[in-house]
Amino acid sequence: xAKKKSDKFLNNNENLPISVEIEYTPEQIEELRxxxxxxxxxxxxxxxxxNLDEGRQKIKLYEPQKEAIxxxxxxxxxxxxxxxxxxxxxxxxxxCLWYAxxxxxxxxxxxxxxxxxxxxxxxxxxxxxxxxxxxxxAGVSDFTKxxxxxxxxxxxxxxxxxxxxxxxxxxxxxFVDEFAHVRKEIADDFFKSIIPTLSSSRKSKLVxxxxxxxxENKFYDIxxxxxxxxxxxxxxxxYWHQIPxxxxxxxxxxxxxxxxxxxxxxxxxxxxFLEDGTSALNLEVIERLKNMCRPAxxxxxxxxxxxxxxxxxxxxxxxxxDAAEGVGQDYSVAQIIDITDPTDIRHCATFASxxxxxxxxxxxxxxxxxxxxxxxxxxxxNKEGGQVVDALSExxxxxxxxxxxxxxxxxxxxQNLGIFCHQNSKYxxxxxxxxxIEHLESVKxxxxxxxxxxxxxxxxxxxxxxxxxxxHDDRIMSLIWALIILEKDIAEKYLExxxxxxxxxxxxxxxxxxxxxxxxxxxxxxxxxxxxxxxGAPAPVIFQMGKGIFNxxxxxxxxxxxxxxxxx
Numbered sequence: 001x002a003k004k005k006s007d008k009f010l011n012n013n014e015n016l017p018i019s020v021e022i023e024y025t026p027e028q029i030e031e032l033r034x035x036x037x038x039x040x041x042x043x044x045x046x047x048x049x050x051n052l053d054e055g056r057q058k059i060k061l062y063e064p065q066k067e068a069i070x071x072x073x074x075x076x077x078x079x080x081x082x083x084x085x086x087x088x089x090x091x092x093x094x095x096c097l098w099y100a101x102x103x104x105x106x107x108x109x110x111x112x113x114x115x116x117x118x119x120x121x122x123x124x125x126x127x128x129x130x131x132x133x134x135x136x137x138a139g140v141s142d143f144t145k146x147x148x149x150x151x152x153x154x155x156x157x158x159x160x161x162x163x164x165x166x167x168x169x170x171x172x173x174x175f176v177d178e179f180a181h182v183r184k185e186i187a188d189d190f191f192k193s194i195i196p197t198l199s200s201s202r203k204s205k206l207v208x209x210x211x212x213x214x215x216e217n218k219f220y221d222i223x224x225x226x227x228x229x230x231x232x233x234x235x236x237x238x239y240w241h242q243i244p245x246x247x248x249x250x251x252x253x254x255x256x257x258x259x260x261x262x263x264x265x266x267x268x269x270x271x272x273f274l275e276d277g278t279s280a281l282n283l284e285v286i287e288r289l290k291n292m293c294r295p296a297x298x299x300x301x302x303x304x305x306x307x308x309x310x311x312x313x314x315x316x317x318x319x320x321x322d323a324a325e326g327v328g329q330d331y332s333v334a335q336i337i338d339i340t341d342p343t344d345i346r347h348c349a350t351f352a353s354x355x356x357x358x359x360x361x362x363x364x365x366x367x368x369x370x371x372x373x374x375x376x377x378x379x380x381x382n383k384e385g386g387q388v389v390d391a392l393s394e395x396x397x398x399x400x401x402x403x404x405x406x407x408x409x410x411x412x413x414x415q416n417l418g419i420f421c422h423q424n425s426k427y428x429x430x431x432x433x434x435x436x437i438e439h440l441e442s443v444k445x446x447x448x449x450x451x452x453x454x455x456x457x458x459x460x461x462x463x464x465x466x467x468x469x470x471x472h473d474d475r476i477m478s479l480i481w482a483l484i485i486l487e488k489d490i491a492e493k494y495l496e497x498x499x500x501x502x503x504x505x506x507x508x509x510x511x512x513x514x515x516x517x518x519x520x521x522x523x524x525x526x527x528x529x530x531x532x533x534x535x536g537a538p539a540p541v542i543f544q545m546g547k548g549i550f551n552x553x554x555x556x557x558x559x560x561x562x563x564x565x566x567x568x
Contacts, residue, residue: 010140015130019139019151028135035136036102039073040066043094048131049124056131064242065091072207075234079223080209083240083269085254088209092175093124095207096156099173101138105153107170111161112177118158119145121177125156161190173205174198180210180219187218212273220273240269256503259431260439263459280430280457280465280476285438293448301353305368308446309338309348316340316495316511317348317375320482321365322474323385326357332384333478334365335450336372337443342486342507345436345443348372350450352475358384362391366398376494376511378402378481381418389418404490419481427464429480432487435505443483450475 010016024032035042040061047059061069068091072078082088096108112118126148129137142149147157161182174194179187198204210219226233240246240254251269258264262282266272279286296306311317318339324330336349351368353361365388369377377400381389392398404419419425437443445451456471467473484490491497491506499508 010143013130015134016140016143017134017137018141020134020137022135024135032136035098039069039095039098042098042102043069046132046136047094047097047128049090050127056127059090059094061094062087062243064238068236068238069095071234071236072205076203076205077231077233078205078207078236079219079226079233080207080236080238081212081223081271082209082236082238083271084211086238086240086243088238089121089124089177092121092177092207092209093128096173096175097125097128100148100150100154100156101132101136101152103154103172106172107154108156108173108175109169109171110156110158110175110177112158113161113179113181115160117177118160122146122148122156122158162186171198171204174207176206176208178210179208180213180217182218184217191218211268212271213267215273224273237271239271260435260503261431262434262438279454280434280459281438281454285441286451286454288441289437289445289451289454290448292444292446293451294446296349296446301351301364304353305349305351306447307349309346311348311372314340315373316509317372318482318485319365319369319372319375319377320478320480320484321377321379321385321388322478322481323358323361323380323383323388324354324474325384326353326355326361328354330354331472331474332356332358332361332388333474334368335475335478335482336368336375337479337482339483339486339509342436342505342509343440343442345483347443347445347447347450350447350475352449358387359391359395362388362396366392366396369398369400374398374400376400376402376485378404378484379418380421380477380481381416382421385418386416389416393417402485402490402494404484419484421477423464426480428487429484430465433480433483435503436483436486440505445479447475450479 008018010018031045035046043059043061045058048056049059051057065087068078068080068082072091072095080088080091092110096110099106099108110118110121112121122145126143129140129148138154139151140148141151142155146159147155149155161176161179182190194206198206208219208222212220214220222231222233223235225231226235240251254269255265263280281289294308296308297310298307299305300307316339318337320335320337322331322333324332326332331352331354334351335347338346338348349368351364353364356364365377369375377392377398379385379389379392379401389401393401401417402419403417404425419429453467453471453473453476456468457465457473457476458468459465467476485494486506486509488500488504488506491509494511495506496510497506497508498510499506501507
């Protein structure tokens, strides 16, 4: 009695034969032999992938991919450090399916940091299996989301990377994907668990694949020791530029996608192992900024308020604010920058004090901001910042306060004025700052205290940045918020964007709402002698004599008197 179709194929799918019962031609036998003897031949002639642009097609292996596959076949321990988008997962799928098809009773385990990622890799293997001609296949007995089991006794299963992922299981080949992203404590326990299991077989293989992610993890330890020939691991590096078609234009496109984050590029494309604690800005950039620094032209409030450039009519200003408790620890800081030309941003003034309580700081901000023409205030509203925002809005009736929340944020705190600082908004602000300071080199900073904070404003484990322990980042954070108004979504909301650069950043803007007519002198209100411009072009900043705050010189008075300055 002839077998029914459902008896021959799993799930009634003709690409999933339960057993392969055919009469082989000499040509098919030769193909089988070549596939079994040569994994590269098998892949290039029978392994299919889904190309996003062209659909299903036979895989085209590049030389670095071929070299990596052969290293895996030839060695028991292989660690691969690969750039993003070089097909490292493809290497795993090719080798896994080749072993399962042409080796009896061979168990392959694929572990990934996330369950969905592991299942995605198995889906690629299952797709490739279905596309192979049936005469090349071993029969299939299980075809689920977690495993592919063949009738030759071999199987491929997937799981997340954990200490007990393969505990109690016999595994011949183990692939671990993106191992650098596994938490160190889990990675350590994982290795303690699997090494005894794998060591029980003289032929077992362990392959670890990842992009770099800092130096405080097991992947870095394994790869660095292999690279120095201090272990029995074979190491492989695959760079982005080794893949055909990856040229400078491709690099530029990728840099745009990551907002010109050179730290990310160096790590995930150029395969640098960046230590935690790496400065947010390149050290050469910090040195360049230091060379711009100079003493302030005017100093007020016993040194708290320093001014390098006076307010001018027909300019667009932004003030970034980071508030503190005012108890002698962290500083409440306001950074005033001139963003009239985003390709030539000038630092104008800095106010920094660790002695003002939030409501007093708000009063000071109101006084300072009005002397600059009521520009936009970009205030971090976390903790004390919320008090400052509310005081400015409700008490001082200051209207030009930026509201910024990440897209899809629906919680009530995000609906308030100000900038709520959380991981996403902070990361966006830092990437925006790095673009203008590091990539465009358009920001001129004159305050040495601000620049020195960059030396201790470092990369953290969670891919963002902050001050080293015992240091401050208040000047940096206020500068980040001052520049956030040039982030595309915010700029389009509050400014008139006249032109964008190729990355979508505004490079020509206007602010039709700024009250330039209200630019006036800065009045400290402490009874000291002040000077203000009463005629001619607006000259809004005053200086005062006495208390060593500003060293009065006769020629200064003569110069300002000639420009319309009088006693007030």
